[in-house]
Amino acid sequence: MRDYSQLQKEIDHCSKCGNCLAACPIYGELNIETAGSRARVFLFSQFLEGNLEVTDKFAEIMSLCLLCKNCTATCPNGVATDKLVMAARREVVAKKGLPLIKKTIFHHLLTHNGRLNLAARFLNVYQRSGLRWLARKSGILKVLPGQLSEKENLLPDMQGTSPFRKEFPKLNPVEAPKKKVAYFTGCMTNYVFQNTGRAVLGVLKENEVEVIIPDQICCGVPAEASGDEDTFLKLAEKNVRFFSEYEVDAIITDCPSCGLALMEYGEKLGTEQARKFSEKVKDITEFLVKDIELKTPKGSLPLTVTYHDPCHAIRGMKLQKEPRQLLKNIPGLELREMNGANQCCGSAGSFNLSYYDLSMKILDKKLNNIEKTEAQVVATACPACEMQIGHGVRKKNLPQKVVHPIELLYEAYQSK
Amino acid sequence: MSDIVVQALTKIVGKENILLSLEERMCYAYDGTFRSFLPDYVVRPACTKEVQEILLLAGEHGIPVYPRGAGTGLSGGSVPINGGIAMDLIRMNKILELDKANLIVVVEPGVVTAELHKFVESHGLYYPPDPASLKSCTIGGNVAEGAGGPRAIKYGVTRDYVMGLEVVTPAGNVIKTGGRTVKNVSGYDLTRLMVGSEGTLGVFTKIILKLIPKPEAKKTILSIYPKLDGAADTVPEIINRGIIPASLEIMDDVAINCVETHLHLGLPKDAEAILLIEVDGDREAVERQGQVVAEICKSNGAMEVKVAKDDKEAEELWVARRAVSAAILQLNPTKVSEDATVPRTAIPEMIRRLRKISQKYNLPLPVYGHAGDGNLHPNIVCNKRDPEEMERVEQAVREIFEATIELGGTLTGEHGIGLMKAPFVNLQFSPEEIQYFREIKKVFDPQNILNPGKIFGGEEHEGLFSAAKRD
Numbered sequence: 001m002r003d004y005s006q007l008q009k010e011i012d013h014c015s016k017c018g019n020c021l022a023a024c025p026i027y028g029e030l031n032i033e034t035a036g037s038r039a040r041v042f043l044f045s046q047f048l049e050g051n052l053e054v055t056d057k058f059a060e061i062m063s064l065c066l067l068c069k070n071c072t073a074t075c076p077n078g079v080a081t082d083k084l085v086m087a088a089r090r091e092v093v094a095k096k097g098l099p100l101i102k103k104t105i106f107h108h109l110l111t112h113n114g115r116l117n118l119a120a121r122f123l124n125v126y127q128r129s130g131l132r133w134l135a136r137k138s139g140i141l142k143v144l145p146g147q148l149s150e151k152e153n154l155l156p157d158m159q160g161t162s163p164f165r166k167e168f169p170k171l172n173p174v175e176a177p178k179k180k181v182a183y184f185t186g187c188m189t190n191y192v193f194q195n196t197g198r199a200v201l202g203v204l205k206e207n208e209v210e211v212i213i214p215d216q217i218c219c220g221v222p223a224e225a226s227g228d229e230d231t232f233l234k235l236a237e238k239n240v241r242f243f244s245e246y247e248v249d250a251i252i253t254d255c256p257s258c259g260l261a262l263m264e265y266g267e268k269l270g271t272e273q274a275r276k277f278s279e280k281v282k283d284i285t286e287f288l289v290k291d292i293e294l295k296t297p298k299g300s301l302p303l304t305v306t307y308h309d310p311c312h313a314i315r316g317m318k319l320q321k322e323p324r325q326l327l328k329n330i331p332g333l334e335l336r337e338m339n340g341a342n343q344c345c346g347s348a349g350s351f352n353l354s355y356y357d358l359s360m361k362i363l364d365k366k367l368n369n370i371e372k373t374e375a376q377v378v379a380t381a382c383p384a385c386e387m388q389i390g391h392g393v394r395k396k397n398l399p400q401k402v403v404h405p406i407e408l409l410y411e412a413y414q415s416k
Numbered sequence: 417m418s419d420i421v422v423q424a425l426t427k428i429v430g431k432e433n434i435l436l437s438l439e440e441r442m443c444y445a446y447d448g449t450f451r452s453f454l455p456d457y458v459v460r461p462a463c464t465k466e467v468q469e470i471l472l473l474a475g476e477h478g479i480p481v482y483p484r485g486a487g488t489g490l491s492g493g494s495v496p497i498n499g500g501i502a503m504d505l506i507r508m509n510k511i512l513e514l515d516k517a518n519l520i521v522v523v524e525p526g527v528v529t530a531e532l533h534k535f536v537e538s539h540g541l542y543y544p545p546d547p548a549s550l551k552s553c554t555i556g557g558n559v560a561e562g563a564g565g566p567r568a569i570k571y572g573v574t575r576d577y578v579m580g581l582e583v584v585t586p587a588g589n590v591i592k593t594g595g596r597t598v599k600n601v602s603g604y605d606l607t608r609l610m611v612g613s614e615g616t617l618g619v620f621t622k623i624i625l626k627l628i629p630k631p632e633a634k635k636t637i638l639s640i641y642p643k644l645d646g647a648a649d650t651v652p653e654i655i656n657r658g659i660i661p662a663s664l665e666i667m668d669d670v671a672i673n674c675v676e677t678h679l680h681l682g683l684p685k686d687a688e689a690i691l692l693i694e695v696d697g698d699r700e701a702v703e704r705q706g707q708v709v710a711e712i713c714k715s716n717g718a719m720e721v722k723v724a725k726d727d728k729e730a731e732e733l734w735v736a737r738r739a740v741s742a743a744i745l746q747l748n749p750t751k752v753s754e755d756a757t758v759p760r761t762a763i764p765e766m767i768r769r770l771r772k773i774s775q776k777y778n779l780p781l782p783v784y785g786h787a788g789d790g791n792l793h794p795n796i797v798c799n800k801r802d803p804e805e806m807e808r809v810e811q812a813v814r815e816i817f818e819a820t821i822e823l824g825g826t827l828t829g830e831h832g833i834g835l836m837k838a839p840f841v842n843l844q845f846s847p848e849e850i851q852y853f854r855e856i857k858k859v860f861d862p863q864n865i866l867n868p869g870k871i872f873g874g875e876e877h878e879g880l881f882s883a884a885k886r887d
Contacts (some may be wrong), residue, residue, distance in 0.1 A: 021486060022552045053436065
């Protein structure tokens with residue numbers, strides 16, 4: 001067995017007080033001890049003690065975690081349950097291997113941009129050619145097993161016909177740059193939410209920041225969260241190599257799940273190069289608010305906006321004020337806080353595919369809180385949350401538009 | 417595990433609500449203490465009838481039954497030390513009725529305490545008992561263990577709010593105790609007997625609770641003392657001035673240091689004590705009382721007195737106190753949490769004796785708790801993997817209890833005897849008194865199937881602390 005002495009400390013700090021129960025969205029829905037965070041801590045400790053083996057039940061219990069870090073934030077001792085869960089998932093993969101679908105995606109798609117581009121093109125054709133219209137209309141989706149018809153709706157219309165990174169050159173210079181950044185676009189911005197990427201570039205250009213978009217590959221989070229550490233490390237190593245070719249002030253991301261992963265490359269790869277890389281990683285909202293003098297848009301954007309805190313932003317990268325500050329910088333925009341803004345929306349990577357109904361119940365709470373604000377727009381600085389909340393908004397026919405806050409800022413700059 | 421029992425239990429609660437895998441049963445082996453014991457079956461009934469059928473079945477087969485709520489207890493009160501059935505009652509979580517005119521709420525046992533607070537407060541009413549685990553723990557567990565909380569000094573404890581119960585006895589009878597009237601002297605007070613019976617006399621399936629109007633306002637004051645005596649003198653002075661605070665909490669230097677190291681709140685590490693005082697009531701009265709309290713704190717040598725301006729600031733002042741219970745785990749992984757309670761005037765002497773015990777056995781012993789009602793939480797922080805150390809812990813615990821009794825106190829103010837204090841009951845009770853307990857238990861549970869092995873000391877409790885290594 002690998003060295004778990006660091007994780008043993010996390011376990012030792014769990015007093016089983018049960019504070020985490022109230023913090024766990026899954027426990028909140030399932031109302032059963034096995035779904036609570038301390039159960040996962042206890043089971044992993046029993047595994048380490050040799051009292052428990054990796055079984056299907058063990059795997060199931062460990063899979064029922066959003067990695068939302070809310071238990072850690074609530075735990076008086078800050079026990080990092082998510083780390084234990086990921087370690088447990090690694091053990092599951094070590095013993096039982098990956099499920100075929102995940103293996104295919106991690107080993108053949110995430111690790112090869114070309115193949116991912118191709119897959120995206122197919123999807124794009126499906127969405128635009130009338131094939132989707134036909135599929136939805138004909139009812140053929142309904143015969144698909146496991147709620148695939150509803151899940152198909154999770155993926156919104158792609159905002160471009162080609163990947164974002166093909167749309168723009170590697171180097172995007174400005175006259176007399178104030179700073180120089182490298183942009184890690186993430187897969188979601190690259191393939192689905194191209195508008196976010198366009199806004200990032202537009203806003204940075206407006207603020208006289210030079211942007212490099214280096215060659216890059218998936219950040220590895222989907223693999224890591226599923227226990228496939230090998231793939232994660234391979235991808236991490238590649239990204240570090242790609243980005244180290246450039247001398248920049250910061251490496252920016254628009255997705256806090258990517259961002260958090262990038263920030264942890266240093267520790268996980270353990271190389272000097274990776275550590276240097278990780279130190280430079282910043283969320284776009286943080287970079288704009290803290291590292292430069294952000295220009296106030298001349299035009300105004302008279303919108304009421306409510307902000308949803310992505311788990312990996314608020315509890316991972318510790319960003320709470322930054323995105324709000326960015327929004328408040330927009331003239332005419334009214335920021336209206338919702339209840340439970342920092343609670344998980346239930347997306348959690350592929351959790352919403354594996355446990356669709358449960359994910360939707362967690363999302364319902366979020367949607368109710370959004371509705372109560374009567375805001376016109378939901379802003380959230382995470383493409384995965386944007387996808388999940390967008391799905392809920394479409395399903396419930398709510399009036400809200402769901403966007404990344406950077407898009408609002410970009411819009412304000414343009415309306416001068 | 418017996419097939420016949422599994423079949424019968426499945427018939428009662430349905431396949432969904434019986435858990436048999438090792439992994440799932442392990443999740444029901446623990447509570448908030450450091451010991452754990454694996455149940456053979458976990459069942460999750462949804463109604464009185466299912467509870468009744470489970471108990472009848474258990475009686476028929478002589479299987480022990482361990483009822484539990486959220487499993488946040490601090491005395492081992494719900495852990496299944498003899499295996500058998502862990503009966504999880506959190507599916508029974510409905511608020512059945514709110515009777516505003518009579519100030520009564522009727523709930524099922526699995527209702528989470530904080531949810532009840534939220535519900536009654538949205539109707540302008542108040543259910544004062546506020547155990548620290550209120551966001552997770554259940555009313556059923558609160559009633560079974562006789563839970564308290566910071567507000568006890570002014571408002572009393574769970575016992576003071578239970579008006580009546582529906583109870584399934586171990587023999588499978590459904591009985592009702594108490595009722596809905598403030599005055600009620602019909603027959604023996606079985607309600608009071610049931611509250612704090614720690615799941616040994618019956619399983620509560622309906623609970624009638626008394627409510628009060630919600631106080632209009634509150635004021636929170638945090639006072640930091642360079643010397644323990646200053647804090648100790650503050651407490652009686654506040655009360656002698658005619659003010660009964662809604663809560664009056666204390667933390668000693670070891671506890672302060674743990675919290676500060678963990679949370680960096682800017683608490684002075686050389687302080688010997690912190691008092692957290694809250695007054696509530698009418699808005700004007702609260703303002704005036706807040707000022708008086710702050711003055712008393714200062715005149716008793718406080719180096720810093722913070723008065724919260726609003727609810728948000730009040731919450732900030734509570735952060736340290738709320739964090740302490742777990743923050744002390746930084747010292748060592750295992751926490752032996754006691755709730756020895758003495759008359760409030762004996763608190764300074766109790767704290768001095770605790771320090772001596774800490775030195776004698778060379779064990780870190782942070783102290784915090786409810787200074788207003790004399791309910792202290794001395795916590796020995798140790799390592800359960802070290803049997804030698806755990807033996808010292810057991811001796812230290814014994815000395816803590818001896819000191820408590822000498823000072824006119826009780827072994828437990830709000831956690832219950834459960835399992836962890838069972839070896840020490842004879843320090844507080846004579847053999848005759850314990851015999852009365854046993855006789856009462858026998859009347860309700862002649863077969864001894866409901867939560868056996870708790871409260872009364874016995875051979876099974878030998879080495880309770882040092883054996884923790886195996887868990």
